[in-house]
Each structure stands twice: as structure tokens, then as C-alpha cells.
Amino acid sequence: MRNELILRGNNAPLTRANPLAKFAAVFLITLVLALSIDWVSASVALVCEFLLFPLAGLTFALLWQRGWPLILAAAVGGWSTAIVAADSGDVLLDVGIWSISEGSLQLGLGFMLRGLAIALPAVLLMSCTDPTDLGDALAQKAKLPHRFVLGTLAAMRLVGLMAEEWQTIGMARRARGVGSHGTPLQRLRATLGQSFGLLVQAIRRASRLAVTMEARGFGGANRTWARESTYSLLDVWVLLGGVLIAAAAVTGAVSAGTWNMVWQAS
Template sequence: MKITHGGWLAEANPLSKLSAVFLLTLSLALSVDWVSGGIVLLCLLAVFPLSGVSWATLFRRIWPVIIALLLAAWGTALAAADSGRVLMDWGYLSISEGSLATGVAIGVRGLAIALPAAILVLTTDPSDLATALAQKWRLSPRFVMGTLAAMRLVGVMAEEWQTLSMARRARGVGASGSLFSRVKANLGQAMALLIQSVRRATRLAVTMEARGFGGKARTWARESSFSPRDLLILCYGVAVSALAIAVSVAWGAWNVVWAR
């Protein structure tokens, strides 16, 4: 997947963005509260225009996550222990101020974790990431290149799934019938895609080995380097994480995960 977005973040080193995402995720993983998640979320939305990605593109990428988080927040609000004033009571199920706050915290924190990951994916070219991992973090080039090939094949598999669906639909397979027959047809289609993927992976592995991807000495077409832009990204990640924790503690909402 070649990145076509030409935003400010797209020109940064992938490792600086990856490190900033790790810092933000670490601060959110320490506590279950809506304040720290809300701070991180607001700070990310403030710098999102720097990515060069449209809001419509972002929504198309993360709408399944948004739906899942809404359901998770709702389920948590129903299942969490009641505390404070009861807002809704349906007998066995009820929502109180405390359970609602817990549900909101889960939803906000989940979105604050998903958003930086989505921005990282949308503004990072896989080839640049692989080059940076091998050059700067000294990871095995063989492992990095294999991972890069797998990442690029994910998009190919999605396209092939659509092609197989259209071909089977043209033959009248899986387009109608009972739920059991449709599930059976989809399982058959998944098996065909799996076999095709294994064959492609085998051919790709042989090809990469023949072209020297398993050798010890390696040269790179592009040099991965850091710039003041990357330092700003790292500083922003540290500052947002520290701000989220400080505001949450000052607000009295800091709720350490292992103390629950």
C-alpha cells in the first residue's frame, strides 16, 4: 500500500511516529478513566490536519472500530457495578452514574488508542517503515522484508476475496439460499483464498531467496534518517502523555488498572 497523502506527518521518519504512538498507548494503558483518554483524543484531533488525510478517509478506515467501541461502552455501562445515582433501571439491568462513567472511559480510551494507530498506518509507507526498522533498530533484514511482503499481500487478499465473490455470484453460488448454505459457500471461498495465499507465499519466498534477501550483506536504496521534525513528534508524544496523566491525577479521575 503506497502512501499518497502528502501531509507533514507523512514525511517524518516512521520510527518517530511509532515511538510517539507507543508513548500515548502506554499512558492510556495505565488507567481506566475518561479524562486521560479525552485529553489524548483532543490533542490528536488538533494535529490530525497535519497528516494530510481527509476526515472522510479516516472515518472509512475506523468506522468498524467506532461501532465496536460504542457497543463495548454500552455493554460496560450495563455490566459494571452500580455506584452513585441510578440513571436507568430495567430490573436485572441498570445504569448508574458510576457504571456510565466506566463505560464512557472504556469508549474514549479505546478511541484514543485506535486513532493514533490509524494515523500511523495512513501516513506511513510500509517500505519506509521496513527500511527504518532494519537500519535504525537493527532488526533482521530477512524478518523485516518478510513482514513487509506480508503487509503488502493483505491488500491483494482483500481484492481477491472480492473477485472470488463476484465469480461465485455469477455462477449462482452463495448469492441466495438459506443461512447455512451461505455460510457453507463463504467457508469454501475462504478455503480457496487460503490455498491461493499459501501458493503465492511459497512463490514469493523462493523469489526473495533467489534475489538475495537471505544474504548477510545488504545495501539499501534509501537511507533512513531523523530530522528536527521527528524530534518534535517525539516531544509531542511525551508532552501529551504527561499532560493526560497530570490532568487526570489533578481531576481525581486517575484509576490505575492494577488497583481495580
């Protein structure tokens, strides 16, 4: 609910665009980055994506707050790739059990940057898209089944609630002296217990939501819309922006001679 209120008061251009246009733009960027593993195309895409922050009304602090798990996962994935990839070129670091060469470092850097370039548009998309607008667009424009649309809408609304629920469960457990002290193994067990508690709460909340939506007539044959989902000139610019970013990433990599398809990576 808090995120929805923030979006309602946010007049940034990307918040006013149709969700399907934003999804299409993100899909184009993701498709290009998924086909290549070089660092130049990912770097070009990242620079372009950073320039979109003002258009979404976001800050770097908010990006870290919402996307830090994805950022850390990309960093760990890049480091792991650099370690396990086959050596090529000069060896830069050798500690016996593993080594990093120029080729493996470039491959790991490309993997990390590609992960960030793919994750960032998703964070931008979720941060500037109202769940209700997305549900309206999926049902009215994409003509998707109502069960899928309602499930997507409920999932997006529950994501924020689950984050708050995790904090609530953690504070309640710490108040009872659980998980706030002990060995790393004991803390790991406490975290797993907290995760199980969150899973139980999610199932209960989803069950109540499903019953409530069914009782209020969601999924009926005859449906009316409080808000009509429409396309505008802004959506054309959003889609064109996705095409330009994808084209710039490919052009930059090809011009630099680093374009490297995933199945050709070694």
C-alpha cells in the same frame, strides 16, 4: 501498491517523518492510555489526535474507511463493559437481566474512548507510513534481523491486497449465486466459506512471495541500501508531540480527579 502511490504523492509532514519516530510517539500515547481507564484522559488524547489529521493528510471519511472495524469494536466493548460492570451510584437503566448505573456507564464510556484513542494513532501511523521506509528504518536503525524486517514488509504490503482479494472473492461468489440470498444462517456459512477462500489465497500468495524473495537474494549477508534511513529535526518534533499528548492526557485526568488505573477499576 495503491496506498504506496498515494503516500508518495502526499507531502504531509507526518509522511516525511522517520517511521521509528512515529512508532515511538504512538507507543508513548498507547502506554499512558493502557494504564488508565478513565474517560477524561482518553478524551484529551482523542482531541489531540484529531488535530493531527491535517499533518497526516487524512480526512474523517478516510479514517472511517480504514478504521471502521476498530471503531465498531470500541463501541461494542464500551457498551458491554457498561452492562457487565458492577453497579455504583444511581441506576440509570434496569431491564431485569442487566442494568446500567452511573459508575458502570462511566466505566463503559472510558473503555470505549480509550479503545478509540488507542486505535486512532495506529490508523494514522499505517496511513502515513510507507512500508519500504518502515523496512529500511527497522533494518538500518533498529538493527532487527532481516527475516523479521522482510516479514513485516511483506505483511504490510499484503494487507491492502487481502482487502481487494476479499472483494474479488465476494463478487465471484455472488456471480454464482452464493451468499447473495438465503437465511441469516446460510449467509453466515457463505461468509465463512469466503473467509476460508481468503485464507487459502493468503497462504498461496505468502508462499510465492517467500520463494521470490529468497530467489532474489533477500536475507544475504552482504546488503546494500537503495535509500538510507535518516533522522531529522521533524522526528524530534514528532517524538515531542507524542510526549506532550501523553502528558496532556495524564494532566487532564489528574486535574479532573478522574485518573483511574486499570487494576483499580471497579
